[in-house]
Amino acid sequence: MTTQQESPVSAVISIQVENESGALARVIGLFSGRGYNIESLTVAPVDETGRQSRINIVTTATPRVLEQIRAQVDRLVPVYRVSVMTATDPHVAREMALVKVIASGERRADALRIAQAFRAHPVDASATSFIFELTGATDKLDAFIDLMRPLGLAEVSRTGVAAIARGAAIL
Amino acid sequence: MNAASHQTDRKPQTAGTDTAVLSGAEVLLRVLVEQGVEVIFGYPGGAVLPIYDAIFRQNAIRHVLVRHEQAAVHAAEAYARSTGKVGVVLVTSGPGATNTVTGLLDAMLDSIPVVCFSGQVGVPLIGTDAFQEADTTGITRPATKYNYLVRRPEDVAPCVHEAFHIARSGRPGPVLVDLPKNIMVGPAPYSDAPRVPHPSYHPQTEPGRDVIARAVAAMKGARRPLFYTGGGVINAGPEASTALRRLVEKTGFPCTSTLMGLGAMSAGDRRFLGMLGMHGTYEANMATHDCDVLIALGSRFDDRVTGRLDAFSPGSFKIHADIDPSQINKIVQVDVGIVGDARRVIEMMLEEWDCTPANTRQPIDVAQWWHQINEWRKIDSLGFSQDMAPGAIIRPQYAIRRLHELATATARDTYVSTEVGQHQMWAAQHFGFDKPNRWLTSGGLGTMGYGLPAAVGAQIAHPDALVIDIAGEASTLMNIQELSTIAQYRLPVKVFILNNQYMGMVRQWQELLHESRYSESYSAALPDFVKLAESFHGRGLRATCVGELDGVIAEMLAHPGPVVADICVAQDENCYPMIPSGAAHNQMLLGPDQDDEISAEGRMLV
Numbered sequence: 121m122t123t124q125q126e127s128p129v130s131a132v133i134s135i136q137v138e139n140e141s142g143a144l145a146r147v148i149g150l151f152s153g154r155g156y157n158i159e160s161l162t163v164a165p166v167d168e169t170g171r172q173s174r175i176n177i178v179t180t181a182t183p184r185v186l187e188q189i190r191a192q193v194d195r196l197v198p199v200y201r202v203s204v205m206t207a208t209d210p211h212v213a214r215e216m217a218l219v220k221v222i223a224s225g226e227r228r229a230d231a232l233r234i235a236q237a238f239r240a241h242p243v244d245a246s247a248t249s250f251i252f253e254l255t256g257a258t259d260k261l262d263a264f265i266d267l268m269r270p271l272g273l274a275e276v277s278r279t280g281v282a283a284i285a286r287g288a289a290i291l
Numbered sequence: 292m293n294a295a296s297h298q299t300d301r302k303p304q305t306a307g308t309d310t311a312v313l314s315g316a317e318v319l320l321r322v323l324v325e326q327g328v329e330v331i332f333g334y335p336g337g338a339v340l341p342i343y344d345a346i347f348r349q350n351a352i353r354h355v356l357v358r359h360e361q362a363a364v365h366a367a368e369a370y371a372r373s374t375g376k377v378g379v380v381l382v383t384s385g386p387g388a389t390n391t392v393t394g395l396l397d398a399m400l401d402s403i404p405v406v407c408f409s410g411q412v413g414v415p416l417i418g419t420d421a422f423q424e425a426d427t428t429g430i431t432r433p434a435t436k437y438n439y440l441v442r443r444p445e446d447v448a449p450c451v452h453e454a455f456h457i458a459r460s461g462r463p464g465p466v467l468v469d470l471p472k473n474i475m476v477g478p479a480p481y482s483d484a485p486r487v488p489h490p491s492y493h494p495q496t497e498p499g500r501d502v503i504a505r506a507v508a509a510m511k512g513a514r515r516p517l518f519y520t521g522g523g524v525i526n527a528g529p530e531a532s533t534a535l536r537r538l539v540e541k542t543g544f545p546c547t548s549t550l551m552g553l554g555a556m557s558a559g560d561r562r563f564l565g566m567l568g569m570h571g572t573y574e575a576n577m578a579t580h581d582c583d584v585l586i587a588l589g590s591r592f593d594d595r596v597t598g599r600l601d602a603f604s605p606g607s608f609k610i611h612a613d614i615d616p617s618q619i620n621k622i623v624q625v626d627v628g629i630v631g632d633a634r635r636v637i638e639m640m641l642e643e644w645d646c647t648p649a650n651t652r653q654p655i656d657v658a659q660w661w662h663q664i665n666e667w668r669k670i671d672s673l674g675f676s677q678d679m680a681p682g683a684i685i686r687p688q689y690a691i692r693r694l695h696e697l698a699t700a701t702a703r704d705t706y707v708s709t710e711v712g713q714h715q716m717w718a719a720q721h722f723g724f725d726k727p728n729r730w731l732t733s734g735g736l737g738t739m740g741y742g743l744p745a746a747v748g749a750q751i752a753h754p755d756a757l758v759i760d761i762a763g764e765a766s767t768l769m770n771i772q773e774l775s776t777i778a779q780y781r782l783p784v785k786v787f788i789l790n791n792q793y794m795g796m797v798r799q800w801q802e803l804l805h806e807s808r809y810s811e812s813y814s815a816a817l818p819d820f821v822k823l824a825e826s827f828h829g830r831g832l833r834a835t836c837v838g839e840l841d842g843v844i845a846e847m848l849a850h851p852g853p854v855v856a857d858i859c860v861a862q863d864e865n866c867y868p869m870i871p872s873g874a875a876h877n878q879m880l881l882g883p884d885q886d887d888e889i890s891a892e893g894r895m896l897v
Binding site: 137138141142145146149150153184187188191192194195197198199200 | 433437490616
């Protein structure tokens, strides 16, 4: 086994589950029980009847552990399908953030300018504050939040990653 | 997720012509009959009173009253292991349900099909900290293959049908169904088993022909092959063991087994090398280390089997067949992974072996391997010396050997359960099993207190069979209350206690790892087991020296009722051979006088 295979990589685990009581608890309980890390988590119903939900979990692990995660999740009774998407698997991954900045004067103007550059929309404003809404890849959100920090960053709410494979391939 | 809607909206399928209004409890009982249930192991309480009332008013299903809910699960496990059917448990809410957790996890780790019904407070009371309320599905989620909280009357029948399907199919395991009291009291529709039990659940049982072909090609080229079989072969039914014996015969390969797989091969078969792993035989472990093709069938590379992982069977081409895809490459990276039921895997290997062209290997190669194995066998790693003077102290291995010989002489069908510890390993080493489903032991979880309730379950399933719990004096006290169950149902269970007045395995490890500081491992203030047996309406016997042993065993086997035999054995005996923690298969300790150095990493291991 090469060292490259042994080094941890970031991945999105996408899981299609039966939308039933306890299904999410089974998945996240498996992660905590087996010592896998959850960096972010999203879940919502995704089919027209609301019977199936999609869970997206961002984790970092070696390829061998990722394969174990896939197999362990796949054997849960309410799980239909699992896919593991790493940097080498073409996919789109996005998350949304709401960022509250409390600032006035020069700092307020700077915050607005930077928000424009990032295509972050002000969705609420008061005399002393803004809430920006921003969607994109995780690193873009990280960069924006870092820039807001000296300008009066007060609160952040992020959705976690939703991901889907590129092209005609489906989960 | 979707906590507000709580349950799926699966459409109930009503049974066409049936118009009688049944209660939820009556629907439950009807589904159980439909599923072929004959026995329930249980204990009543407030939340399950409606179910117990329904049991009272029918005769199709027998209820066995245990004395502790943990024992109900172990009894159901042994019932399942020894019959191939699903074991059924019924307990009340709160403490009734929490007491089952050890048993459920035991069944989970050993892949035993059990369905456990727990009472729950009425739906309107859930979440209010009501009397005897517990979040049972939350607590048992990681201890079960699947579980349900039934919140609607129309879900009772489909959930219960499905529970049996999930418990017995694929990799078997425990399923819990939590039944709120108001659902059991109120009216509920009956429905037949759903045609699509759970839309997302599709275990793969049929192996792919291509991987079988790759496996057999490797087997045909092997010079030092070895079968390593496990509990999956037992779980696949007796036909799987029959097929395994044919495969071993046909290939001429040696075969070793895990603790859970004992009985799939006959212990007397010359191709069987005995158990492998921590307390396995020298020949089995050396063969595992030195083999060039390792064929794992229904086994899972447990740490008790592999020892030090980076030195486990280092040069071999590894084939691993398991019904659970997540077991393949979990611990050991393999060259061919086969997903499927062990019986089908073995049958297809047999077919493939016959239709593959002539062997590429020279026959002499495997003969040389056998020559090597027979050299290892000469070490006689299970050997021990017994002073045969009548007053001599009984060695535990000798007690088990004599038990096996005298039990075999009765020609009765014999089931053996064990507790956990040294006596369990000695039983695995010295009680030769000839048939599958006769060996009932807690492998994965290592649950002390398993054996006595397991003997209850086995005896209920096989009323005419000889059922022996090979026990240690410490373990058996953990569920000793089941002597009362044994008395109530007049179960002729034989409890064979190897009494060394120590938690022997704990003490053995304290000798190896903690300079013999026997912290809390001495069994102080033991009961008089003879009087204990008598107080539970059974026969109590005791052997204190070699001269008394055969007489006690003979009397125990001849007595028609329950017996507790207190066999006072050598207190300082340790279980050998042994792969010490952190060591490899070719670094076994064969006896106490061997110089042993346990690595720092080894000391960390359990």
